[in-house]
Amino acid sequence: MLVCGCALAQPAIALAQEQASAFVLNAAGEAEQARQVPPAARRRPVQAPPRKGIGYRVYFATDFTAMRAADTFAAVTGSSEVTAFGGAAEVLRVWRGLFLRGGITRAALSGERSVGGDQIGIPIEIRMLPIEAAGGWRAETGAKRGVGAYLGGGLLRLGYQESSEFATTGDTVDKSFTGYLVLAGADLTIGKRLVVGFEGQFRSVPNAIGQVGNSKLFGESDLGGFTARVLIGLRK
Amino acid sequence: MRRVPLIALAGAILVASFDVAAQSLKGLLPAVPVVAPSMPALRGTPQATSPVATDAANAADRSARVDAFVEARRLGVNYLPGEVLVKFRRGTTTTGQQRVLTAVRSRTPAGQLQWMGDVARLVDRSLPFADQTARTLALQPEVEFAEPNYIRHLPAHMPLRELPLRVGANVAGTPNDPDYGDLQWNFSLLSMPRAWDISPGGSANVIVAVVDTGLTTDNVTLVRTLWTGTQFESVSLPFQVSPDLARARVVLPRDFVFEPGSSRVLDFDGHGTHVASTIAEDSNNAVGLAGMAYQVRVMPVKVCTGYWELMIDRASRGVPGTIDPNSGGCPDDAIVAGIRYAADNGARVINISLGGEDPSDAERSAIQYAVQHGAFVAVAMGNSGDEGNAKEYPAGYAAIEGLMSVGAINKAKARASYSSYGPHLEIVAPGGEETGVGLDEDYVWQVTLRFTDQDPMLTSRPRFDRYGEIPYSGTSMATPHVAGTAALLVSRGVTDPKAIERVIKGSALDLGAAGRDDQFGYGLVQPRTALFGFGIAR
Numbered sequence: 001m002l003v004c005g006c007a008l009a010q011p012a013i014a015l016a017q018e019q020a021s022a023f024v025l026n027a028a029g030e031a032e033q034a035r036q037v038p039p040a041a042r043r044r045p046v047q048a049p050p051r052k053g054i055g056y057r058v059y060f061a062t063d064f065t066a067m068r069a070a071d072t073f074a075a076v077t078g079s080s081e082v083t084a085f086g087g088a089a090e091v092l093r094v095w096r097g098l099f100l101r102g103g104i105t106r107a108a109l110s111g112e113r114s115v116g117g118d119q120i121g122i123p124i125e126i127r128m129l130p131i132e133a134a135g136g137w138r139a140e141t142g143a144k145r146g147v148g149a150y151l152g153g154g155l156l157r158l159g160y161q162e163s164s165e166f167a168t169t170g171d172t173v174d175k176s177f178t179g180y181l182v183l184a185g186a187d188l189t190i191g192k193r194l195v196v197g198f199e200g201q202f203r204s205v206p207n208a209i210g211q212v213g214n215s216k217l218f219g220e221s222d223l224g225g226f227t228a229r230v231l232i233g234l235r236k
Numbered sequence: 237m238r239r240v241p242l243i244a245l246a247g248a249i250l251v252a253s254f255d256v257a258a259q260s261l262k263g264l265l266p267a268v269p270v271v272a273p274s275m276p277a278l279r280g281t282p283q284a285t286s287p288v289a290t291d292a293a294n295a296a297d298r299s300a301r302v303d304a305f306v307e308a309r310r311l312g313v314n315y316l317p318g319e320v321l322v323k324f325r326r327g328t329t330t331t332g333q334q335r336v337l338t339a340v341r342s343r344t345p346a347g348q349l350q351w352m353g354d355v356a357r358l359v360d361r362s363l364p365f366a367d368q369t370a371r372t373l374a375l376q377p378e379v380e381f382a383e384p385n386y387i388r389h390l391p392a393h394m395p396l397r398e399l400p401l402r403v404g405a406n407v408a409g410t411p412n413d414p415d416y417g418d419l420q421w422n423f424s425l426l427s428m429p430r431a432w433d434i435s436p437g438g439s440a441n442v443i444v445a446v447v448d449t450g451l452t453t454d455n456v457t458l459v460r461t462l463w464t465g466t467q468f469e470s471v472s473l474p475f476q477v478s479p480d481l482a483r484a485r486v487v488l489p490r491d492f493v494f495e496p497g498s499s500r501v502l503d504f505d506g507h508g509t510h511v512a513s514t515i516a517e518d519s520n521n522a523v524g525l526a527g528m529a530y531q532v533r534v535m536p537v538k539v540c541t542g543y544w545e546l547m548i549d550r551a552s553r554g555v556p557g558t559i560d561p562n563s564g565g566c567p568d569d570a571i572v573a574g575i576r577y578a579a580d581n582g583a584r585v586i587n588i589s590l591g592g593e594d595p596s597d598a599e600r601s602a603i604q605y606a607v608q609h610g611a612f613v614a615v616a617m618g619n620s621g622d623e624g625n626a627k628e629y630p631a632g633y634a635a636i637e638g639l640m641s642v643g644a645i646n647k648a649k650a651r652a653s654y655s656s657y658g659p660h661l662e663i664v665a666p667g668g669e670e671t672g673v674g675l676d677e678d679y680v681w682q683v684t685l686r687f688t689d690q691d692p693m694l695t696s697r698p699r700f701d702r703y704g705e706i707p708y709s710g711t712s713m714a715t716p717h718v719a720g721t722a723a724l725l726v727s728r729g730v731t732d733p734k735a736i737e738r739v740i741k742g743s744a745l746d747l748g749a750a751g752r753d754d755q756f757g758y759g760l761v762q763p764r765t766a767l768f769g770f771g772i773a774r
Binding site for chain 1: 430434728730767769771772774
């Protein structure tokens with residue numbers, strides 16, 4: 001209690017005393033409440049409940065693949081990396097976190113025929129068309145379940161074509177090979193539907209090459225590789 | 237008693253006996269030709285210039301060499317008596333060179349050495365045992381290497397018969413050369429038509445040097461004295477250029493043995509013409525047969541001399557009688573000079589269908605020079621595969637990148653029994669072999685001189701103006717298939733000799749044991765695959 005002999009300050013002093021008393025009473029009340037609520041509950045954000053029902057994710061994809069037949073591709077195209085464009089469609093929450101995917105991308109390369117590392121001066125065109133059928137498990141978290149992470153695997157059917165000037169019967173290649181892939185990725189839903197993400201894949205298409213040609217010279221037989229995928233699409 | 241140093245005593249005895257031997261042989265050999273030097277002795281670099289010689293001096297030197305060939309045959313040695321090739325260490329002055337020559341008691345002054353680049357030819361007929369002279373020279377500190385002037389030979393088997401040159405298009409064939417389909421199994425084996433689809437005969441901008449007996453460049457008739465068996469006669473020796481290798485495609489010819497320094501080349505044998513024809517015979521012109529790179533230009537480099545060249549020279553000096561029909565050969569000094577000449581004058585491919593059993597640093601050095609100057613070199617392995625399989629050179633220098641040693645296969649893609657083999661074999665190509673009963677259809681056929689016109693067993697009045705379709709076999713015939721492939725690759729822009737070798741090896745058809753082996757090297761040359769290359773899957 002403040003003591004002041006000044007008659008004019010008496011009302012202000014009384015008001016200040018009331019406010020101080022109220023502050024003390026409020027702080028005491030809140031402290032009492034805080035003692036009753038568990039500590040963890042004070043730090044946990046508010047989370048949306050898990051999504052229910054079947055959902056989907058469709059997207060455009062850009063794949064950057066470091067080919068396992070690195071020397072062979074470098075000898076012909078000048079690079080052991082292949083860029084492909086395409087997309088995929090997924091059915092989410094088939095059963096809890098299970099998802100299924102079908103996807104397709106396409107790569108078009110040009111280069112020069114060679115013998116080992118020595119180029120011959122004849123242009124070559126290469127087309128690669130990987131078709132994937134995969135599945136996996138997906139988990140979602142964050143506000144509105146906007147952050148997803150997943151991993152899975154599946155089969156790969158690779159269409160492969162080569163064509164060159166001066167090619168005759170038996171020189172042109174048009175074949176399909178079967179392989180497999182394993183994948184892991186994460187995505188972020190922006191707004192209600194827009195999804196962007198990143199995915200890594202390991203692909204293997206064994207014994208697709210290596211019997212003749214540069215792949216035989218270099219001793220490489222797998223048309224798979226390590227793929228980094230950037231995707232953008234829609235998700236529900 | 238004072239001891240006499242044994243080494244000094246032995247040395248004195250050796251020198252004395254050597255001198256006696258040299259003196260006793262002196263009467264068998266003509267005197268060293270006198271060469272009039274036209275410039276003072278040079279200091280410093282060993283790459284001196286040969287002294288300018290008079291025509292008389294050249295003729296004397298040539299005659300002396302002819303006698304040396306005959307003497308070599310008589311002695312059974314594989315070098316020219318009295319001739320040594322020597323390379324001095326960098327920085328050796330003329331004074332130093334003279335000291336070296338004095339050390340071996342040579343009567344040839346240093347100023348009269350003849351140079352092929354940085355290798356000198358020492359001619360001293362008073363020292364006929366060139367192998368001994370070379371060993372002594374090699375001991376001198378100023379000398380990098382010294383070796384006898386070896387004589388190389390042509391690994392080819394004589395033809396058994398000849399067919400007349402046919403003219404008239406085979407309308408059903410491609411190319412339309414009348415006997416291409418019937419006789420040139422070697423080109424079918426190599427799928428040459430498919431190779432020609434990519435590179436139709438190569439480019440006229442590419443020059444291929446053929447280091448051999450020559451390819452006749454002039455229509456000329458020499459009138460020379462010849463010993464015709466019982467007397468000397470004035471004989472007309474007509475020469476004609478090949479009717480199936482256009483003269484316009486023959487460039488920068490050079491003779492290093494018969495008329496040294498001349499740009500007129502005359503083939504007295506037919507071997508050089510046959511080799512050049514496999515590489516570059518006119519094709520699809522309705523005449524005779526075809527060649528692999530029928531657009532390229534050919535540089536004839538004559539480094540081999542044979543029976544008739546020797547007989548002409550002997551007769552010009554009044555030396556009667558005949559000589560061994562197998563006299564002559566290809567001396568190393570001419571080979572070295574020829575290879576360097578080809579490299580210095582724009583040859584991108586050099587074919588060397590000759591060899592011998594002695595390693596030659598001079599040859600190795602010349603080939604390295606050629607490769608460094610952008611020339612791919614194809615060399616015959618040799619024909620001793622069924623006669624001891626001795627390693628021959630320069631094929632033995634196959635480790636040089638840009639040089640490929642070539643063995644021979646027959647029509648069945650089996651190693652020809654005569655074809656030398658070993659760890660230095662790199663590639664094989666059709667060389668032909670008699671696989672039937674008395675038949676030679678499985679030889680390699682090309683248009684060249686009719687051998688019946690110049691076989692010394694058949695005539696004493698030769699002529700060199702008539703051509704036919706002639707079968708030869710040997711690694712000599714296999715080698716131009718690789719040279720032709722290289723010419724096609726150069727025409728397509730693959731110009732680095734080392735890259736050419738890698739491409740030919742990488743595209744070869746593997747024969748025999750998987751991978752490289754001593755029988756087939758990396759396999760059978762595949763011109764079409766070399767030109768087409770590989771993709772990723774095929």
